[in-house]
Amino acid sequence: MASETLTAQQYIQHHLTNLTLGFHPTEGLTIAGNAEEAAAMGFWALHLDSLAWSVGLGYLFYRLFRKVAENATAGVPGKAQNFVEWIIDFVNENVRGSFSGKNDIVAPLALTMFAWIFLMNLMDLVPVDLIPWAFGQFMSLFGADPHHVYMRVVPTTDPNITFGMALAVFLMVLYYSVKMKGFGGFIGELTLHPFGKWGMPANIVLEGISLLSKPLSLSLRLFGNMYAGEMIFILIALMYGHNLILDLGGGVLQLAWAIFHILIITLQAFIFMVLTIVYLDMAHQTEH
Amino acid sequence: MNINITLISQMIAFAVFVLFCMRYVWPPITKALDERAAKIAEGLAAAERGQQEQELGQQKALDMMREAKTNASDIVSQAQKRYNEIMDEAKRDAQAEAQRIKAAAHAEIEQEANRTREELRERMATLAVAAAEKILEKEVNADAHKAIVETFAKQI
Numbered sequence: 256m257a258s259e260t261l262t263a264q265q266y267i268q269h270h271l272t273n274l275t276l277g278f279h280p281t282e283g284l285t286i287a288g289n290a291e292e293a294a295a296m297g298f299w300a301l302h303l304d305s306l307a308w309s310v311g312l313g314y315l316f317y318r319l320f321r322k323v324a325e326n327a328t329a330g331v332p333g334k335a336q337n338f339v340e341w342i343i344d345f346v347n348e349n350v351r352g353s354f355s356g357k358n359d360i361v362a363p364l365a366l367t368m369f370a371w372i373f374l375m376n377l378m379d380l381v382p383v384d385l386i387p388w389a390f391g392q393f394m395s396l397f398g399a400d401p402h403h404v405y406m407r408v409v410p411t412t413d414p415n416i417t418f419g420m421a422l423a424v425f426l427m428v429l430y431y432s433v434k435m436k437g438f439g440g441f442i443g444e445l446t447l448h449p450f451g452k453w454g455m456p457a458n459i460v461l462e463g464i465s466l467l468s469k470p471l472s473l474s475l476r477l478f479g480n481m482y483a484g485e486m487i488f489i490l491i492a493l494m495y496g497h498n499l500i501l502d503l504g505g506g507v508l509q510l511a512w513a514i515f516h517i518l519i520i521t522l523q524a525f526i527f528m529v530l531t532i533v534y535l536d537m538a539h540q541t542e543h
Numbered sequence: 544m545n546i547n548i549t550l551i552s553q554m555i556a557f558a559v560f561v562l563f564c565m566r567y568v569w570p571p572i573t574k575a576l577d578e579r580a581a582k583i584a585e586g587l588a589a590a591e592r593g594q595q596e597q598e599l600g601q602q603k604a605l606d607m608m609r610e611a612k613t614n615a616s617d618i619v620s621q622a623q624k625r626y627n628e629i630m631d632e633a634k635r636d637a638q639a640e641a642q643r644i645k646a647a648a649h650a651e652i653e654q655e656a657n658r659t660r661e662e663l664r665e666r667m668a669t670l671a672v673a674a675a676e677k678i679l680e681k682e683v684n685a686d687a688h689k690a691i692v693e694t695f696a697k698q699i
Contacts, residue, residue, distance in 0.1 A: 277547065294545055302549040309553060313560045317568065324571040329578030336575075343572055362573075363565035371560065415546060419553025 261402070263493050270383065270489050272405040273302040273413060288403045302413055309410035312374040316367070342370065346528070353532045356539030358431070361532060368420070369528040375410045376481060376520030380513055383488045411481040411523075414474065421474030424531050428469065431538040440541070469534050473527065480523050484516050668696040 261269070268290060275293040276286050277300025286303070287293035293300065323339040332340060346366045354361050386408045391401030410416045432441045445462045446455050491512060494505035672692055 273545075273549075275545075275547075296545075296547070298547050300545065300547040300549075301552065302547070306549055306552050306556070310556050313556060317560060317563055320564070320568040320572075324568045327571045327575035329575045329582055332575075332579075336572075339572060340576060343569075343576070347573070360561070360565055363569040364561050366569065367557075367561045367564040413549065415549035416553050418546070419550045420557050422550070423554045423557045 266493065267486075267489055269402070269405065270387065270407070270485075273407050274304040274405045276301045276303050287405075302407075302415060304405065304407050305410045305413040305416050308378060308408055309371075309375060309416055312378070312410070313367075313371050316370045316374055320366075320370070342366070349529060350532055353529060354536045354539075356435075356536060358535070358539065361535055364427075364535075365528045365532050368531055369524050372411060372420075372477065372527050373521060373524035375416070376524055378409045379412075379481060379484055379488065379516060379520060381408060382509075383485070383492050409481060409485055411477055412485045414478050417474035417478040417481075418470070420527075421470040424473065424534060425470035428534050428538045431535060435539050436541055469530075473530055473534075477523050477527050480519055484512075484519060487512055664696050668692050671695055 277296030
């Protein structure tokens with residue numbers, strides 16, 4: 256659906272720009288009209304689209320599961336309850352397999368993470384232009400230029416979202432490390448391994464890297480996979496609208512990539528969940 | 544691709560969702576799951592118990608049937624015995640009655656015969672006297688010769 260008025264580069268750029276609300280240095284509190292304006296807003300800006308989709312999908316997850324939880328019966332379960340129980344069993348099994356400590360927050364955390372990230376990733380399977388186009392048309396009713404109305408529907412292609420979750424996990428890892436091992440124990444773990452106290456500088460470097468790499472790898476893995484997937488969908492979408500052969504080829508490619516992507520989005524949600532459980536388990540381990 | 548307060552907002556949203564999930568979603572469902580597991584275990588145990596009870600009941604029913612059978616055959620043999628007794632008694636009674644009737648008949652016949660004999664003797668005596676009269680052509684005093692006549696009559 257590459258419009259004639261857009262070059263391929265502009266089209267891609269449009270798809271990769273968030274709907275950003277923030278303080279522009281010259282224009283004050285406003286919604287960014289292009290990528291440069293969004294960049295100029297610096298740290299004090301909000302990606303309305305990422306956040307809205309993320310919170311909306313999170314709420315969807317919560318409502319669905321809450322509805323089942325409200326009507327949960329120990330008798331014969333309905334279809335919805337069956338489905339929810341299946342997911343909960345799956346998460347529970349993973350938590351039991353990887354998490355040896357005792358902490359009631361881990362299993363619900365893992366469930367939220369898995370279901371929520373899966374839903375966010377799932378947005379990647381919606382045709383790339385559908386929602387941005389509809390949103391652009393909708394906003395043009397209010398006099399906005401559709402070419403400057405941005406909408407990214409896959410929150411997990413926004414590093415803010417993945418880093419946000421990974422940092423939350425990281426904070427929990429720090430909290431439980433200190434809580435379980437004591438502050439001294441935690442510092443000791445960072446400084447006295449693996450080379451003993453005489454190799455302290457090397458220990459700090461090694462353990463520090465291993466500690467910091469946790470949230471970084473966690474978020475970058477998800478972000479990278481989803482961003483690349485999204486990018487390929489955008490590139491495939493560029494094939495449309497030229498001639499019949501390219502259209503058909505694009506259709507086939509998009510279908511193939513979407514089918515393959517079903518695996519990726521599930522796998523990435525699963526990996527994020529499992530690694531979170533493993534990191535929290537390591538935080539709970541008192542013996543190194 | 545800019546890092547901005549979306550990140551912090553997401554952290555907050557994440558924390559809120561996790562807390563809500565932990566508070567309102569996880570416990571009711573896992574509770575239902577645990578309850579169902581307990582229920583199923585209970586049901587299985589009950590089924591096991593039921594089976595055992597059924598086996599016991601079957602055993603009991605068999606015992607009762609056997610007992611009933613022996614009782615029935617006892618009753619039948621008792622009845623047979625009683626029947627034989629009654630038959631014997633009836634036979635004995637009938638025989639006694641027959642004996643009695645026979646004896647009565649004998650007695651009656653004897654009596655009849657005696658009477659006839661007596662009558663005959665009387666008639667004989669009269670005849671003999673009449674015959675003697677005829678022979679002697681004279682009247683015989685029956686009274687005077689009564690002794691002779693009676694001796695005679697007795698010899699008949």
